[in-house]
Amino acid sequence: MNNLEVNKLNKTFKEFSLKDVNIKVPAGKIVGLIGENGAGKTTIIKCVLDAMAKDSGEVKLFGQDYNYKLKDDIGIVYDDSFINESFTIRDLNLIMKNTYSKWDQKLFYKYIKEFNIPYKKEIKKLSTGMRKKVEIAACISHHPRLLILDEPTSGLDPVIRSEILDMFQEFVEDKNNSILLSTHITSDLEHIADDVIFISKGTIVFDEPLKKVKEDYIVIELDKDEFKKFNKKDITRYKENRNDYQVLIEKKNMKKEYNKYIKNITTLDDIMLLYIRGAICED
């Protein structure tokens, strides 16, 4: 079953639009949503959650047509903190207890204890990392089935990021749970994502299992002469640097003789960068 399904989502702004976006987040999976800043990741999330009105399209949660009550089973973390800084952990617990039907106070305080966060301190007195942990504890403590996370690890140091990513992995150990994780830190996804959706300028470029993406795309590096001689039909995207060319090739166009040009392991960042900033060969 898909915990989240978005079909033909359209939303138009003055200078940007989402075009026929389709997304599926199956149960038991972590789906990464990647793309440059302003690609439309947050817009998709906001349209899914009704924080933004969509122009057209369909949103299904847990196999049912969108209904605000279904959001009782969703946990959210946004990039920006949403908590009034004068609140304490206890205040937050009180609000959440009266918001989510399955709010688990014991679980919340268990996380808070594990994170060494003081109960009585106002949120403003906590560090950025601690605040983020509070938000994540709050988003998990009502036993949601779906987590929607918009840049949850941005601005955090690698140690805290790793702790948080571990929590996400634990979360999907329950096969009914799933995560839609929007991020531009693609290295996070390389560790935990099952599927990757790449969006650029409001359009989905690909929606594939991470393994397949990494198998299907190869980045090679060519010097200027090599590039001139290279069969341009095999090139998906290329980027000219000062001394060389970075070239993105799809597996179907990969030939044995190209292996010598592979200098590094292809990362999601490479693929994303070449799709966004790379050029298409004219001839």
Add this chain to the structure above:
Amino acid sequence: MRGLIIKDALTLKSTWKNLVVMFIGSMLLSYALANYTLAIITVPMALLTSGMNTFQTDEFYNTLSYTLSGPYSRVKMISARYLYTLLMAVISFFVGAIIFTIINFTLNPIIDALNIDMLRFLLMLELAGLLVDAVFYPIIYKYGCEKARFVLLSIVMLLLGIAAVVSVSFNVFDMAQLDWEAIIKWMESNGVLVLSSITLILFTISYGLSILFFKKRDF
């Protein structure tokens, strides 16, 4: 909806010190002026306008976007805010009544010198406060706090300007000819009823407009 009301109520936590300072200041002023009206109405009025502050706090912390992501419909969110406002009106009336009673017990002669029914006066103040909220809320829901201030200011200035031009051109409001004594007397006997009716009507219209405007807003 309870969660939303609690969230709004908790924002008062950060202002309680200001309320105490306000009360002390107004008591001192009242003592100096030998008129305790200010001391009686300051804290209730501050509480009554706390609904307006919650908009600012929500906007500052981007809470609306998060709240909309929770198990709330937009209509529920608006209902919670209006309910909170009504609750605060009731609470602030009782707070005012308690302050009035305490002052009345301790400084009775001075209160008598006010020569008005303080509780009725308080009630009318609450109703007037709700009226202001009823006008403000839909505009805030449409434009957000920042822009709403300018929109409201421009509407008020425009209306005042039109009223001034009309009254001067057609001599509509000749203040000198008004029988103020009769008006005050009429207000004393009918003020609460009239104000209640106007508030009820405007509050209902305001609620409907807020829903209409908020439905279309993106966060």
